[in-house]
Amino acid sequence: MNSGMSIIVRTVTRFVYGLVIIFGFYVIMHGHLTPGGGFQGGAVVASGFALLLVAFGAAGVKGRLNAHWLQTLEEVGALAFLALGLLGIGTAFFYNLLANGGGLFGAAAGSGPNTGVLNSGGTLPLMNWAVGLKVMTGIGSVVIVMLVAGREKEAE
Amino acid sequence: MNALTVHAPVLLVAVPLLGAFATPLVGRFGRSARNVFVGSVILFTGALAGLMAAHVFGLGEPLVYVLGGADGFGVPLPSGMQVPVRILFEVDAMSAFMALITALVALAGTWYSFSYWRERSGGDLYHSLLLLLTAGIFGMELTGDMFNFFVFLEVTSIAACGLIGFRVWLKHSQEAGFKVMALYTLSGILVLLAVGLLYGEHGGLNIAYLASRVGGSLVDRIALGLLLTGLAMKAGAVPLHMWAPDAYGEAPAPTSAVLVANSQASLYGLFRILFTLYGATVSVGALGWILIAFALLTIAVGVTMALVQRDIKRLIAYSAVSQIGYMLLGVGVGLAVSVARPEFGRTAMHGGIFHMLNDAACIGLLFLASGAVIRASGTRDLNKMGGLAHRMGWTTGFFLIGALALAGVPPLNGFASKFLIYESSFRLSPILAVIAILASIMLLAVFVKVFQAAFLGPASREVGEASTGMLVPMAVLAVTVVILGLFPGFFIDRIVAPAASALWSGRDLYIRAILGG
Amino acid sequence: MNVGNVPFVVAALLVVLGLYTFLFKRNLIKLVIGISLIETGVNLFLVALGYRTAGIAPIYTLAPAGRMVLPTPQALTLTSIVIGLATTALLLSFAVFVYRHYGTLDAGKIKELQG
Numbered sequence: 001m002n003s004g005m006s007i008i009v010r011t012v013t014r015f016v017y018g019l020v021i022i023f024g025f026y027v028i029m030h031g032h033l034t035p036g037g038g039f040q041g042g043a044v045v046a047s048g049f050a051l052l053l054v055a056f057g058a059a060g061v062k063g064r065l066n067a068h069w070l071q072t073l074e075e076v077g078a079l080a081f082l083a084l085g086l087l088g089i090g091t092a093f094f095y096n097l098l099a100n101g102g103g104l105f106g107a108a109a110g111s112g113p114n115t116g117v118l119n120s121g122g123t124l125p126l127m128n129w130a131v132g133l134k135v136m137t138g139i140g141s142v143v144i145v146m147l148v149a150g151r152e153k154e155a156e
Numbered sequence: 157m158n159a160l161t162v163h164a165p166v167l168l169v170a171v172p173l174l175g176a177f178a179t180p181l182v183g184r185f186g187r188s189a190r191n192v193f194v195g196s197v198i199l200f201t202g203a204l205a206g207l208m209a210a211h212v213f214g215l216g217e218p219l220v221y222v223l224g225g226a227d228g229f230g231v232p233l234p235s236g237m238q239v240p241v242r243i244l245f246e247v248d249a250m251s252a253f254m255a256l257i258t259a260l261v262a263l264a265g266t267w268y269s270f271s272y273w274r275e276r277s278g279g280d281l282y283h284s285l286l287l288l289l290t291a292g293i294f295g296m297e298l299t300g301d302m303f304n305f306f307v308f309l310e311v312t313s314i315a316a317c318g319l320i321g322f323r324v325w326l327k328h329s330q331e332a333g334f335k336v337m338a339l340y341t342l343s344g345i346l347v348l349l350a351v352g353l354l355y356g357e358h359g360g361l362n363i364a365y366l367a368s369r370v371g372g373s374l375v376d377r378i379a380l381g382l383l384l385t386g387l388a389m390k391a392g393a394v395p396l397h398m399w400a401p402d403a404y405g406e407a408p409a410p411t412s413a414v415l416v417a418n419s420q421a422s423l424y425g426l427f428r429i430l431f432t433l434y435g436a437t438v439s440v441g442a443l444g445w446i447l448i449a450f451a452l453l454t455i456a457v458g459v460t461m462a463l464v465q466r467d468i469k470r471l472i473a474y475s476a477v478s479q480i481g482y483m484l485l486g487v488g489v490g491l492a493v494s495v496a497r498p499e500f501g502r503t504a505m506h507g508g509i510f511h512m513l514n515d516a517a518c519i520g521l522l523f524l525a526s527g528a529v530i531r532a533s534g535t536r537d538l539n540k541m542g543g544l545a546h547r548m549g550w551t552t553g554f555f556l557i558g559a560l561a562l563a564g565v566p567p568l569n570g571f572a573s574k575f576l577i578y579e580s581s582f583r584l585s586p587i588l589a590v591i592a593i594l595a596s597i598m599l600l601a602v603f604v605k606v607f608q609a610a611f612l613g614p615a616s617r618e619v620g621e622a623s624t625g626m627l628v629p630m631a632v633l634a635v636t637v638v639i640l641g642l643f644p645g646f647f648i649d650r651i652v653a654p655a656a657s658a659l660w661s662g663r664d665l666y667i668r669a670i671l672g673g
Numbered sequence: 674m675n676v677g678n679v680p681f682v683v684a685a686l687l688v689v690l691g692l693y694t695f696l697f698k699r700n701l702i703k704l705v706i707g708i709s710l711i712e713t714g715v716n717l718f719l720v721a722l723g724y725r726t727a728g729i730a731p732i733y734t735l736a737p738a739g740r741m742v743l744p745t746p747q748a749l750t751l752t753s754i755v756i757g758l759a760t761t762a763l764l765l766s767f768a769v770f771v772y773r774h775y776g777t778l779d780a781g782k783i784k785e786l787q788g
Contacts, residue, residue, distance in 0.1 A: 033734045039755055071180065078177035082170060093166040094224040116734035142762050146769070303749055310756045314763060321767055327774035331783055334701065334767040341708055341760050342695075348753060349715050355746070356722040402786050 004057030013055040020048035028132035032121040038128040042135025049140040050147075058148040067144055070137045077134030084123050084130060098122035164208035165221040165245040168255065168294045171201050176287035183280035191270050194283045198266045201290070205259035209252040213654050218248035218662075218669040220300070230672075240362045240670055246300030248666055249654035253509065254297040254424045256651070257516045260636065261417045262290045264629040265410040268524050271625030272410055272531075282322055282408075289315035289414055296421040300670070302351045303361045305425060309347060309390070312418050313340035319411045320403050332406035339389065339399040346386030350379040364670035367433050367663065376437070383429050384446075390422035392477050393484060394454040401461075404473035409527025412469065413520035416476060420512055423480065427487055431659040432666050435494075444492025448588065451488050454481030455595045462602045467536045468529065471606060472522050475562060475599060479515040483508045485592060486577045489584050490660060497661075500583040505656040506648055507576030513652075514561065514569040514640060521558035521633040525551055528622035528630070529610055538606065543615035551622050552611045554630045559603035561637045564596040569637050572644035680721035687714030701768045701778045705761060712757040719750045 004010065024045035031037030053061055088095030099122030100108050109120035160167070175197035183190040212219050222229045223243045230238030247255075266286060273279035292315055295308035317340060321333025355361055357376065358369045370376050389396035400419075404412045430443060458478025465471035486508020493501040528551045533541040545552040561568035564575075574596060582589035621627075640647055658666075691710030694703060723743035729736065731744040768778065775783050 034732065035730070039751065075177055075181050079174070079181075082174050082177065085170065089163060092222055092224055093163065093170060096224065111733070113733055113736040113738070139758075146765070303752075307752060307756070310760070314756075314759055317763060317767075321770070324770055327771075328786055330767055330770040330774055331786055334764065334771055335786075337760070337764050337767060338695075338704060338708065341764070342711075344756075344760075345708075345711055345715055349718070352715065352719045352722060352746075352749070355749075361745075406786075 004060055005055050009055050013051060017048055017052055020051065021045055024048065024132075024136070028128050029125065030116075030118070031128040032124045033116040033118065038131025039135050041128075042132040043139060045132070045136040046139035046143065049136075050143045053143060053147050061144075061148075067141060070141045070144070074134055074137040074141065077130050077132075077137065081127055081130035081134065084127050087123060096122040096124070098126075099124075160204070161207050161211045163221070164204050164211070165219065165247050165298050166223065168201060168204050168208065168298060169291050171197060171204070172287045172291035172294065176284045176291060179284040179287065180280045183283075187279065190280060190283065194266060194287065195270070197287065198263055198290070201294075202259040202263050205255045205294075208247065209256050209651070212247050212249060212252040213651065216654075217665050218246050218658075220669050221245040221247070238671065239360060240365055243304050244300045244362060244670060245298050246364065246666065246669060247298050248662060249651075249658040250424070250427070250509075250656075251297050253513070253651055253655035254421065255294060257420065257513050258290065258293050258297065258417045260633075261413055261516050261520050262286075262293075264520055264524065264633050265414040266290075268410040268413075268527070268626055268629040269408075271623045272408065272527065274623075274625075278322075282319070285315050285318045285322070286411065286414065289319065289418065293414075293417050293421045297424055300363050301361050302354065302363055302366065305363075306344065306347050306351055309422065309425070310344050312421070313337070313344055313390075316340070316403070316407075316411075316415055316418055319415075320407045322408065322411075326406070329406040332402035336399045336403045339396075343386040343389040343396075346382045346389070350382035350386065353379040353382070362670060363428070363433060364667045367435070368667050368671060370433060370437065372437050372439070376434075380429075380434055380443075384426070387422050387426040387429070388450065391419050391426060392454075392480050393450045394457045394477070394481075397454070397457070397477050400477050401470045401473040404476060404523070405467060405470040409469075409523050409530070412473070412523040416516055416519050416523075419476075419480065420483075420516060423483060423512070427659055430491060431494075432663050435663045440494055441492055444488050444490070444494065447484050447488030447491055451481045451484035452588065452591055454478060454484060455592060456481075459595045459598045459602070463598065466538050468526050468538055468541075468606060468610065469523070469536060471538075471602065472519065472526055475522075475602065476515070476519045478595060478599065479511070479519065479562065481595075482574065482577055482592065483511050483515065485581060485588065486511060486573075487659075489577075489581050489588070490656075493584065494660065498583075500580040502656065502660060503576050504580035504584075505660050506652050507573050507580060509656050509659075510644070510648060510652045511570075511573035511577065513647075514573050514637070517633050517636050517640070518558045518562040518570060521554060521630060521637060522562065524626070524630050524633065525555040525558060528626050529555070531626075532619040532622065533610075533617065538609040541610050541616065542613040543611070544619060545611040546615045547619050548611075548621050550627050551630070554627075554634045555611070556607065557634045557637055559607060560600075561641065563600035563603055565600070567641050569640035569644065572641060572648075677724075677726070680717060680724070684714045684718035684721060687711070687717060690714075699780045701771065701780055701783075702765075704780065705764045705768065708764065709757065709761055712753065712760075716750045716753050716757075719746045719753065722746045 024041045027036035027044055028038060028041030085094045088097040098104060098106050105119055105121050105125050107117050107119040109117055179190060179194060182193045225242055229240050229242045231241045232238055273282060289312055292308045292311035296305060299305050317333050317337040320336055321329050323329050353375055354366055358366055360366060392400040404415060407415060455478050458474050458481060462471050462474035486504045489504035490501045530536050532544060532548060535541055561570040564570045578589045578592055688711050691707045691714060694707030694710060723746035725740055725742050728740045728742035731741040771783060772778055
């Protein structure tokens with residue numbers, strides 16, 4: 001695992017890796033309109049991280065994916081989710097304060113079949129982002145620890 | 157204060173969760189910053205639990221909290237019936253009682269952990285996991301929704317196994333962690349299957365809604381069997397107790413104390429399902445006798461296995477398993493006679509539920525004391541330690557109080573609850589009381605052996621008294637044990653009787669709080 | 674046999690296969706695979722619960738007219754998949770450490786905690 005794979009795989013990965021990350025962000029962003037959301041999009045992005053690790057090997061990724069940053073971002077994501085839940089504590093926990101409010105994500109959503117308004121949903125897209133951040137960094141950390149740290153211990 | 161009380165059910169879950177996620181961030185600033193942060197989070201949580209319990213005991217009916225909305229949570233069906241759609245937390249007197257137990261044990265365990273982790277690194281993640289476990293246990297006890305209960309069950313399973321296997325340099329803890337996680341996952345899957353079956357049959361997930369619709373059909377019975385198996389496995393009833401000695405034995409000492417609250421929370425789930433969800437079906441008497449059979453098996457096997465142990469923590473673990481049997485016996489007797497409702501059924505319920513509180517305090521105290529003993533003598537083998545009473549007077553006293561209380565010696569709290577159980581089970585069938593009393597005597601013998609092996613005799617090596625940070629939580633638990641033992645009537649009237657009647661006769665109130673009228 | 678029962682039969686088959694693997698195999702990784710199979714079977718059962726005949730996906734964006742399947746079991750299944758992921762990650766981490774300490778993955782030889 002330390003050496004990575006052949007040059008064809010590495011070149012294709014350089015092209016595809018960015019697309020995978022963007023697709024993951026797309027899935028997270030549109031969670032309140034189409035199938036998807038925080039966990040699904042986060043898992044897609046984390047699979048992009050795994051692709052990087054498999055194609056370039058542990059040595060090649062050392063500079064790019066910093067485990068320390070991933071863990072900090074993970075905690076930020078979790079705290080953001082809870083903070084969004086506490087936003088509406090005046091009424092109830094998880095109360096959707098921003099829905100139909102006219103501000104950020106505040107446009108009214110039509111009922112019944114419609115084309116889907118991205119700007120609607122209130123705190124839901126924000127929660128999707130918080131969950132997506134936590135999941136992508138969380139699964140990324142798990143993948144890095146299992147592929148990288150395991151090998152380093154064996155090499156000792 | 158009023159706003160805090162209204163939001164208390166959800167804050168009891170959200171505040172430890174917030175603490176768990178923020179602890180690694182705060183830990184970057186140093187060990188004392190992290191200790192102060194975790195200590196204040198758990199103190200705030202304990203205060204919230206007390207506030208909420210006082211409010212609910214005074215209210216007399218369940219407190220309902222709607223997550224995500226304030227206006228009506230019912231959606232009218234075409235037939236005119238209201239279906240609750242949001243996730244609801246429903247706190248009645250039994251839930252409040254369990255929350256009090258959890259708060260007590262979590263406070264003691266967390267404060268003990270501060271000095272336990274003083275010389276080692278990695279304490280950030282440990283405290284984070286401990287707060288996550290506490291949040292999960294509160295969630296299991298306060299929720300009114302079956303699937304939410306399953307989610308919190310899994311949260312506690314994962315956090316508990318993370319804590320059991322936390323010390324990765326010890327090889328036994330890894331083996332224990334794997335085995336316990338596999339069994340916990342299996343129990344969670346059984347519960348999920350049952351929740352799926354109930355949803356498919358009745359179309360709702362809310363406990364009160366299901367309670368009003370569940371009948372005696374085949375699907376309901378299969379779901380009941382699955383729930384019984386899954387939750388009994390997680391509570392540690394024999395013959396599904398195999399994980400318990402490994403889990404309690406290999407976890408760090410303060411964690412073992414909080415794991416007791418974990419088992420009791422799934423026992424609470426079992427009682428909630430049997431009394432509230434299935435309370436109106438015809439086979440309640442038979443279910444009570446099944447519980448009594450489990451209980452007798454648990455009591456007998458637990459004490460017998462405790463007799464032959466050499467490892468001090470596994471010994472206390474087996475005694476914890478046998479005490480679960482006492483709780484099952486008390487509540488089982490109550491369930492078996494719940495159709496005819498004689499007075500001794502109510503006494504049995506009081507005994508069983510009071511024993512949950514007593515057992516949590518005593519076993520917690522014993523585990524904390526054993527942690528100090530292991531730290532001082534450097535070994536867990538009873539044959540190799542000895543003579544600790546010379547220098548560790550406080551720890552000896554606390555261990556003695558916990559052991560005597562657990563064995564049911566008056567005037568400590570174990571005697572109060574066990575006497576209620578003996579008295580009421582004798583009225584149902586004398587054999588039950590005989591087995592229960594015999595097991596208590598054997599437990600006393602077990603602890604005499606432990607006390608003699610660990611504390612009496614010549615001193616084997618130079619030891620010092622346990623540090624103050626370890627002694628204070630033990631003192632708090634010991635004082636609780638003594639006070640509960642000296643004034644049992646007061647506590648039974650104030651907190652145990654409302655909890656018991658919430659299970660015994662409060663089913664209609666529970667359903668009415670959600671479905672109205 | 675009603676063709677609408679096929680998902681439930683397959684779910685039951687998966688659960689039985691997973692139980693067999695969990696109970697009768699000795700390699701720790703195979704035990705984890707068995708648990709994963711059981712979870713997959715239960716997830717399939719949950720999703721199949723919500724199906725309504727000739728129903729479409731429960732999404733309002735650009736949806737044609739017609740009956741929709743129930744969305745609640747889909748949310749339940751998603752939560753269950755996430756929990757299964759966390760569980761499997763923890764189990765595999767323990768398996769890695771057990772291998773490091775004991776040198777073997779055979780469950781028959783990892784029996785130091787007894788009695």
